[in-house]
Each structure stands twice: as C-alpha cells, then as structure tokens.
Amino acid sequence: MAVQPIIAEDLGKSYGEIKAIGRISFAVEKGEIFGIIGPDGAGKSTLIRILATLLLPGEGRAQVEGLDVVKDYRQIRKLIGYMPGRFSLYHDLSVEENLNFYATIFGTTVSENYDMIRDIYIHLEPFKRRLAGHLSGGMKQKLALSCALVHKPHVLLLDEPTTGVDAVSRIDFWELLKRLQEKEITILVSTPYMDEAARCDRVALIQEGHILNIDRPDSIIQGYDRSLFSATSDNPHQLLYDLRSYDAVESVFPFGDQVHFNSLSETLDAEEIQHFLTEKGHHRVTVKRINPNIEDCFIALMKK
Amino acid sequence: MTEEKNIIEVRDLVKKFGNFIANDHLTFDVKRGEIFGFLGANGAGKTTAMKIMCGLSSPTSGIVRVAGYSVNDNPDAIKKRVGYMSQRFSLYEDLTVEENFRFYGGIYGMTGKKIREKSNVLLGRLDLIPYRKRLIRSLPLGWKQKIAFSVAIIHDPQIVFLDEPTTGVDPLARRQFWELIYSTAAGGITVFVTTHYMDEAEYCERVSIMTEGKIVAIGTPADLKQKYNATSIEAVFLRLARN
Numbered sequence: 001m002a003v004q005p006i007i008a009e010d011l012g013k014s015y016g017e018i019k020a021i022g023r024i025s026f027a028v029e030k031g032e033i034f035g036i037i038g039p040d041g042a043g044k045s046t047l048i049r050i051l052a053t054l055l056l057p058g059e060g061r062a063q064v065e066g067l068d069v070v071k072d073y074r075q076i077r078k079l080i081g082y083m084p085g086r087f088s089l090y091h092d093l094s095v096e097e098n099l100n101f102y103a104t105i106f107g108t109t110v111s112e113n114y115d116m117i118r119d120i121y122i123h124l125e126p127f128k129r130r131l132a133g134h135l136s137g138g139m140k141q142k143l144a145l146s147c148a149l150v151h152k153p154h155v156l157l158l159d160e161p162t163t164g165v166d167a168v169s170r171i172d173f174w175e176l177l178k179r180l181q182e183k184e185i186t187i188l189v190s191t192p193y194m195d196e197a198a199r200c201d202r203v204a205l206i207q208e209g210h211i212l213n214i215d216r217p218d219s220i221i222q223g224y225d226r227s228l229f230s231a232t233s234d235n236p237h238q239l240l241y242d243l244r245s246y247d248a249v250e251s252v253f254p255f256g257d258q259v260h261f262n263s264l265s266e267t268l269d270a271e272e273i274q275h276f277l278t279e280k281g282h283h284r285v286t287v288k289r290i291n292p293n294i295e296d297c298f299i300a301l302m303k304k
Numbered sequence: 305m306t307e308e309k310n311i312i313e314v315r316d317l318v319k320k321f322g323n324f325i326a327n328d329h330l331t332f333d334v335k336r337g338e339i340f341g342f343l344g345a346n347g348a349g350k351t352t353a354m355k356i357m358c359g360l361s362s363p364t365s366g367i368v369r370v371a372g373y374s375v376n377d378n379p380d381a382i383k384k385r386v387g388y389m390s391q392r393f394s395l396y397e398d399l400t401v402e403e404n405f406r407f408y409g410g411i412y413g414m415t416g417k418k419i420r421e422k423s424n425v426l427l428g429r430l431d432l433i434p435y436r437k438r439l440i441r442s443l444p445l446g447w448k449q450k451i452a453f454s455v456a457i458i459h460d461p462q463i464v465f466l467d468e469p470t471t472g473v474d475p476l477a478r479r480q481f482w483e484l485i486y487s488t489a490a491g492g493i494t495v496f497v498t499t500h501y502m503d504e505a506e507y508c509e510r511v512s513i514m515t516e517g518k519i520v521a522i523g524t525p526a527d528l529k530q531k532y533n534a535t536s537i538e539a540v541f542l543r544l545a546r547n
C-alpha cells in the first residue's frame with residue numbers, strides 16, 4: 001500500500017504557556033483536497049508550518065510523502081509547495097520575476113513546468129511586467145499559488161489562501177484548486193470560511209488546537225444529531241429572542257436572512273413553533289425543518 | 305441638507321490616485337440609526353471611501369457630509385463624532401482591557417471618571433468586567449473583537465465604521481458580534497460595516513455593492529434579491545461582481 005502523503009500522529013505544539021495544537025492525529029490520502037476548517041487561533045497555521053518543516057513539533061510525529069518533518073526536512077522541502085497566510089512574495093519584483101525567482105530556487109524553469117501553472121498563469125499573463133506589490137488581492141493570491149506550484153510539488157500546503165478575499169475571487173480560487181487536483185497533486189488547505197468545507201473531499205473541523213471531527217463534508221452533515229429548523233418573520237431580531245424563550249428549543253442563531261434553531265426533541269414540529277410565533281405577534285412567519293450546513297455542525301460540535 | 309434623517313450624505317464623490325480612479329462618482333445616503341452594509345470586491349474602493357467618510361482623506365471632488373459636517377471643511381469635527389474599528393490592530397495587545405479603554409477615551413478628551421463609567425457599562429454588556437485587568441494578548445479573538453467594538457464607541461459617536469470586524473472569528477462569536485451590532489444600533493448609533501461574509505450582508509437594513517469604484521446596487525437585502533431574482537445576497541453579489 002502506498003504511503004499516505006501526509007500523516008500526523010499525536011502532533012502537538014505549545015508556545016510557552018499557550019497550547020497551539022494539542023495531540024492531533026490524521027492522515028491525508030493521495031490526490032485529496034483536505035480542508036482544515038476553523039477560526040483564527042484554532043492552530044491551523046501552526047499545523048501547516050510544522051508540515052512545511054518551518055516549525056518543529058513539540059510532541060508527536062508528522063510525515064510528508066513518507067518522510068519525517070524533523071529528520072528529512074531538506075527532502076520534504078523539494079516535494080511541497082507552501083503558500084503562507086500572509087502575502088510573502090517580493091513586492092518590488094514583477095510578476096514574471098517572482099515566478100522565475102521561485103523556479104530558479106528549486107532548480108527548474110518556468111517553461112519546464114508550465115503545464116502545472118498554465119490555468120492560473122493565463123490570468124496573470126497580461127500583468128506579467130507589473131510589480132507584485134501593485135496587484136489586486138485576487139491577483140496576488142493567484143501569483144502566490146503559481147509560485148508555490150512552479151517546481152511541480154507532490155503536496156500543496158495552503159494556509160488560508162482565501163481569507164479577506166471577496167466572494168467572487170474565493171469561488172474562482174476553489175475552481176483552480178479543483179483543476180489542480182486533476183494533476184494528482186495532494187492539497188491541504190486551511191480556511192476560516194465554513195462554507196468552503198463543501199469544496200473539500202474531506203475536512204478536519206478544528207477549534208482551540210483540537211479536532212472536533214474529521215470526515216467527508218456530507219458525512220459530517222449526516223452526523224448532526226439534533227432536529228434543525230429555519231424560521232423567518234417580519235421581525236428577525238425579535239425572532240431570536242422569542243425562539244430562545246421556547247422550552248424545547250436548544251439554541252438559536254441568525255443564518256443570513258433566516259434564523260436556525262435546533263432541538264433535542266424529536267417530536268417538536270414546525271407547526272407548533274409557527275403557532276407560537278404568531279401568538280407572539282410575528283407576521284409572515286415561516287418555519288420549516290431543514291438539513292444542517294457545515295456551520296450548523298461546527299457550532300453544535302463547539303458546544304459539546 | 306436634512307441633518308436629522310441622514311448621518312452620511314455623499315454626492316458625486318470622486319477620488320483619484322494619479323490616473324487611477326478609486327471612487328468614481330459615488331452618490332448615496334446612510335440614514336441615522338440604520339445598519340448599513342458596504343459590500344464590494346477586493347480593490348473596489350471601499351477602504352478609500354471609508355477613509356474619506358472618517359475624515360482621514362479628502363475627496364478629489366464631490367460632497368461628503370458626515371454627522372452634519374463637510375469632510376473638506378471640518379474633518380476634525382467629524383473625527384470626534386465617528387468611531388472606527390479596523391479588522392486588526394485596533395487594540396494594544398500589551399495593555400490590559402481597562403488600559404485600552406483609558407487610552408482611547410483619553411484621546412477623545414473624556415475624563416477618568418467618565419471613562420470608568422462608560423467602560424463599566426460596555427464591559428458589563430459583554431459580561432467581561434472580571435477580565436478588565438487582563439492583557440488583551442491573553443484573550444480569545446472573539447472577545448477581542450467585541451472589546452475593540454466597545455472601545456470604538458466609548459465616546460458615544462453618532463456612527464461607527466467597522467472594517468471586516470468578523471473575518472476569522474468563529475461561527476458562534478461571529479453571531480454574538482452581530483447581536484452586539486443590533487443592540488448598538490437600537491441604542492441610536494448608526495453602524496456602517498464591511499464584510500466578506502455574504503450571510504452577514506443579510507443582517508443589514510440596507511446594503512450597497514461596489515465594483516471597480518462604482519456603486520452598482522443599493523437597497524434593502526429583500527429589494528435587491530427581488531430585483532436580481534436571487535435567493536441570497538451572495539447570488540446578487542456574484543452576479544454584479546462578474547458583470
């Protein structure tokens with residue numbers, strides 16, 4: 001059996017008193033898009049830096065392409081592409097110069113591996129003489145991805161590539177990752193945006209250095225163990241308070257233009273709540289049973 | 305101008321940097337007491353416009369009035385009447401919670417007594433009074449963002465500008481933050497907020513959407529969804545941002 005491209009075993013790291021990640025274990029399969037989903041401070045960057053051999057593990061072990069992140073760091077660095085959370089290319093070099101620089105460092109050329117970056121680089125080509133510092137956010141992100149790919153890595157480690165990026169550029173970026181997957185590259189990507197989980201083959205939901213759950217996004221959704229409803233009315237803010245006052249309701253949160261609420265009770269039905277809200281003076285009330293999304297699941301797991 | 309009704313009035317705002325037009329004839333109003341979502345793609349010109357509305361930068365041309373004052377004639381009067389919370393770096397990590405309140409209150413010329421009273425109210429609302437002596441650095445991000453918001457309104461501004469206040473915040477804290485926004489707006493402070501979470505756009509009373517320096521849509525989330533025949537603001541945004 002081929003060795004899994006990323007393996008973490010009881011991996012832990014503390015900074016002084018602060019535990020960034022507690023003993024976590026997981027493995028990524030070859031060719032997967034594996035998402036590390038969690039808020040700031042969850043330990044995502046620490047984990048990725050350890051896998052990128054830029055940080056030593058405090059406890060446990062990690063392997064990339066069967067190599068140990070401590071012992072074999074030199075070999076690992078040739079096999080991975082790493083895109084750090086902060087834009088870290090040379091602002092005063094042009095698009096083209098940045099790309100050539102990274103290719104040279106890895107002992108290759110842009111033309112040799114052009115098929116790897118073509119889909120991404122065509123968006124940058126018109127600006128190839130522009131200084132990297134003068135690119136828009138979405139373009140910087142595409143350049144950083146090109147630079148991380150120019151040496152044909154086996155494993156791509158992306159630390160929050162879409163944070164602070166607008167909704168359109170985020171969708172474009174995920175489409176690029178899907179196309180990269182066809183080139184049999186293994187991708188580990190972190191994000192604080194819960195809705196991006198659906199774009200991964202498997203995800204680890206992570207909070208305060210611990211993995212809440214690892215699975216396929218649809219399996220995580222199937223594992224949700226509450227009855228979940230959505231409600232709307234003419235007074236969404238009051239809706240939150242009124243639903244919270246209802247006995248059988250466990251938790252109530254705004255979700256866009258709806259309110260989601262859940263219950264441990266199997267028997268709670270939408271009609272009963274609809275009646276209750278109408279009595280409370282709400283108009284145009286709708287209540288229906290729904291399937292959870294990843295964010296519903298994350299919130300439920302956080303509260304356990 | 306109708307100072308009573310509109311806290312912000314922008315007419316034909318243009319801001320150029322050399323040949324680059326960052327804001328291209330923006331015209332819009334923000335009503336007193338509303339929660340206004342200022343949406344747009346990266347590089348659409350949101351930050352430029354916000355800086356002008358806070359009195360930190362001047363328009364190339366056009367009229368911008370905030371809290372009854374013109375940004376050209378009275379930027380200092382505006383600065384006293386607005387609060388601003390940036391996405392990061394808005395609190396001093398190596399000062400305590402209390403010291404941050406004292407520092408910002410002091411900048412706005414508040415007395416020590418007034419700062420103590422006000423910070424008690426604001427921290428009480430967050431159930432964080434027991435943490436007043438803690439260093440900011442030692443607190444979770446979700447708490448920091450709520451404290452940063454409270455610090456931004458310590459001087460009772462008429463309007464508070466929030467620049468991506470919830471990016472990276474966990475889903476629970478993100479929702480708690482919005483409840484704080486609701487209760488602040490209910491208390492009479494206008495809230496002007498940018499976000500890349502399109503579900504949060506739905507919580508605003510009105511939103512505007514910018515692309516390439518222009519406002520291409522403005523209205524209540526319900527109206528915009530109807531107009532563009534979409535089920536969510538995200539769908540509206542995607543359509544407009546892709547032209």
